[in-house]
Amino acid sequence: MQTFTNLLNQISVIALKLGDIEFSKSHIDNQWLGNTPVDESNILEEERRLNIKFPDDYREFLLISNGFSAPNDIEPTFVSIEEVDYLKNLDNDLIEIWTKDGIPEIGEELSKSIVVGGIKEEQYFLIIPPDSKNLKWRYWKFASWIPGEEEYTSLNNYFEEVLDFLNQQLATDS
Numbered sequence: 531m532q533t534f535t536n537l538l539n540q541i542s543v544i545a546l547k548l549g550d551i552e553f554s555k556s557h558i559d560n561q562w563l564g565n566t567p568v569d570e571s572n573i574l575e576e577e578r579r580l581n582i583k584f585p586d587d588y589r590e591f592l593l594i595s596n597g598f599s600a601p602n603d604i605e606p607t608f609v610s611i612e613e614v615d616y617l618k619n620l621d622n623d624l625i626e627i628w629t630k631d632g633i634p635e636i637g638e639e640l641s642k643s644i645v646v647g648g649i650k651e652e653q654y655f656l657i658i659p660p661d662s663k664n665l666k667w668r669y670w671k672f673a674s675w676i677p678g679e680e681e682y683t684s685l686n687n688y689f690e691e692v693l694d695f696l697n698q699q700l701a702t703d704s
Contacts, residue, residue, distance in 0.1 A: 534587075534594050537689045538564055544696040545601030548703065557599060564595030568611055572596075576611045580644065582659060585667040587685040588646065598647075602699075605692055606648030606655045606671065617643045617656065636678060643670070655688070 532540075542563040546553060557563055573592055577583055584592075591598075591608075598608040617640055618625055629637030639658055647655030653673035660666055669682040682688040 532686075532690065534591055534686065534689070537686070537693055538562075538595060538598060541601050541689065541693050541696060544693070544700055548602070548696065548699055550602040550699075551600065553599070563599040563601060565597045565610065567594055568592050568596045572611060576614060580614070580616070582644070585657065585685070588657060588667075591685055600651070601692060601696060604653070606651055606653050608647040608655065609645075609649050613649060614644060614646050617641070617645050617654070620645055620649060621654075633678075639668075639670075639679075640672070643672075657685075 539562070542557075543561055545563060546558060546561060553563070570593075573584065573589055592611055595608075597610040597613075600607040625637055625640045627637075628634075628640055640656075642661070643656040643658045645654050646657055652675065653671060656670045656672055656679075658664070658668040658670065669685055669688055670679040671682070671688070672679045682691070
């Protein structure tokens, strides 16, 4: 398993090389899709605001980069910690649609989920707190076009899959 820093660096370099989407001058110059990291006090402040303790891997991610630009048009942009919020506060209609017209169990999970990526995009990245049925944090990429959720075992697992996909694209483009 690679470290977050190594994974994010590799994703940045390959995504910029592929150039599937337009990146900022800063991203190109720095060869980095991340942002300035937060410190522990920022994390604690946002945990208080949301009345939650973030999973260790998400905290580690924030200490490396406070958000991360999408490497292509099918992955979500990870937002800065100040933008993180419960899905019910950002897109309650989505929860209602899945609860009433879709699969109620998915709607129930969405109602507890926290959006860490994809705000105002076609796909979200959600973290779902533990409960009596699921004792560990869960990690979902969620979009209607998928359809529904793609579950990951950890945040690291998600970024490893992103890197694998980008490497496959790079091999195909070569």
